[in-house]
Each structure stands twice: as C-alpha cells, then as structure tokens.
Amino acid sequence: MEKSNAAILEEWVDAYSDYLLNFALSKIKDRDLALDFLQDTYVSALKNLHTFQGKSSPKTWLVSILNRKIIDHWRQQQSRKTKPISHYGSDEDGSQDWLLETGEKHENDGESALIFDEEQMLLEDCMAKLPEQWQGIMRAKYFENKKGEEISKEFDITASNLWVIVHRAKTTLRECLGTKWF
Amino acid sequence: MSKHCEEIQILHEEQLAKGVGFLRKTRIRFHLLMCKCCRDYTSCSEKIDRVLSGQEKNETSKCTEEEKGKMKAGLIQD
Numbered sequence: 671m672e673k674s675n676a677a678i679l680e681e682w683v684d685a686y687s688d689y690l691l692n693f694a695l696s697k698i699k700d701r702d703l704a705l706d707f708l709q710d711t712y713v714s715a716l717k718n719l720h721t722f723q724g725k726s727s728p729k730t731w732l733v734s735i736l737n738r739k740i741i742d743h744w745r746q747q748q749s750r751k752t753k754p755i756s757h758y759g760s761d762e763d764g765s766q767d768w769l770l771e772t773g774e775k776h777e778n779d780g781e782s783a784l785i786f787d788e789e790q791m792l793l794e795d796c797m798a799k800l801p802e803q804w805q806g807i808m809r810a811k812y813f814e815n816k817k818g819e820e821i822s823k824e825f826d827i828t829a830s831n832l833w834v835i836v837h838r839a840k841t842t843l844r845e846c847l848g849t850k851w852f
Numbered sequence: 853m854s855k856h857c858e859e860i861q862i863l864h865e866e867q868l869a870k871g872v873g874f875l876r877k878t879r880i881r882f883h884l885l886m887c888k889c890c891r892d893y894t895s896c897s898e899k900i901d902r903v904l905s906g907q908e909k910n911e912t913s914k915c916t917e918e919e920k921g922k923m924k925a926g927l928i929q930d
C-alpha cells in the first residue's frame with residue numbers, strides 16, 4: 671500500500687529535522703524562529719509534494735525550501751527597515767498600519783534574535799548562478815556532506831575531474847563575491 | 853593564472869577534501885610560499901568551505917522528540 675503524503679513527511683521530520691535545524695541555525699540565531707521555519711518548510715513540502723520528482727534527495731529539496739524561506743524573511747526584514755516612515759501612513763483608511771507595528775517589532779527582534787549570516791546569503795546567491803552540474807556537486811559536497819567518491823559516482827565524473835570542477839566553481843564564486851567578502 | 857598555479861589550486865581542493873600525500877603536500881606548501889595569487893585563492897577557498905559547511909558560528913543542535921511531535925501535528929492540521 672502506498673504511503674500517504676503526511677506519512678512521508680512524518681518520516682522526513684524524523685530523518686532530516688536535526689540537519690535542517692542546524693542549517694537554519696547557521697543563518698539565524700533564534701532557535702524558536704528556526705523551528706518555525708522548519709515547520710513552514712514541512713508544510714510547504716507537504717503541499718507541493720506532487721512537484722517533487724525525486725531527482726535530488728528529499729534533504730536537498732527540503733534545504734532549498736528552507737533556504738528560500740529564510741532568504742525571503744530576511745529580505746522582508748531589510749525592506750521594512752529601509753522603507754520611509756511616510757510609506758506606512760500613505761493609505762487613507764490606515765489599513766496598512768499593522769505593517770508599521772510588525773515592522774518595528776521584527777526590527778527589534780531582528781537585532782537581538784535574528785542575526786542573519788549575510789556572507790552565507792551572498793554565497794547562496796552566487797551559488798545559484800553556477801552551472802547546474804556545478805551547483806549539484808557543491809550542494810552534494812557541502813549540504814549533503816557526501817564524500818568525493820560518492821559525488822563522482824552520482825555525477826558520473828572522474829575523481830580528478832571532480833576537483834577541477836570544485837576549483838572552477840570556487841573561482842567563479844570568488845569572482846561573483848568580489849569585494850563584498852574579501 | 854599559470855597552468856602550474858591551476859594545478860596547485862586543484863591539488864589544494866583535493867587536500868581540503870580528503871588529504872594528500874606528503875610529497876604533494878610539500879609541493880603545495882612550497883608553491884604557496886612563493887605565490888601570492890595561490891595564497892589568496894587558498895584562503896578564499898577555505899573561507900568558502902567554512903561558510904558553506906556552516907562552521908563559522910554554528911554548533912550542532914538537535915530537535916527534541918517534542919519539537920518533532922509538534923511539527924508532525926502541524927502537518928496533520930494542514
């Protein structure tokens with residue numbers, strides 16, 4: 671009998687939560703917030719399970735959902751911080767007043783609790799610009815902690831070619847990051 | 853970048869991931885002593901490694917059974 675989607679997700683909760691929590695905590699410092707992101711990630715995964723084709727591992731797929739949620743959240747925080755105060759009072763009926771309230775609240779929370787690792791975000795953005803195969807290799811190496819032999823087998827490349835690709839990927843990342851980092 | 857530099861940088865990647873033998877290690881070190889371009893590359897490469905592996909400031913955390921239970925309950929509600 672086929673497993674229900676919820677049963678599959680429950681298995682994933684057991685299998686990947688520790689890894690995902692550590693991934694989230696590498697970007698944000700608040701454990702409760704990280705757990706909220708995990709919960710959101712699993713709910714999104716459940717809703718979109720039909721789109722998961724199994725080309726990547728469930729862990730990679732979940733990491734990409736989680737990462738996107740954290741980046742979206744962080745960008746939202748940044749845009750709230752940079753909007754002028756007049757922006758919030760611009761609607762006549764005051765229906766957007768809550769934005770000011772939540773914006774302020776999050777901004778305060780942000781300083782104490784949400785310290786987003788900007789370096790990691792920049793790096794993620796640059797990673798997204800790499801050729802697909804290189805991205806897969808880098809994700810397998812760093813996010814899935816796979817060994818060289820495993821990655822070579824998975825991507826059907828020789829061991830020496832693997833190190834050439836890692837080198838080229840890092841050189842490209844370095845160029846993309848430019849002076850933002852170094 | 854010279855072909856030799858490229859070769860050393862690729863060797864460095866191999867060394868970072870799984871280690872290399874004494875002779876290769878010495879070759880890398882000797883080259884790095886003389887070549888600023890490769891020194892810059894290796895320090896950048898090591899930093900990318902640290903950030904991608906989340907080692908910069910991350911400590912290992914585990915979800916408690918209670919937390920996992922809450923997440924599962926959230927799935928059923930949805």
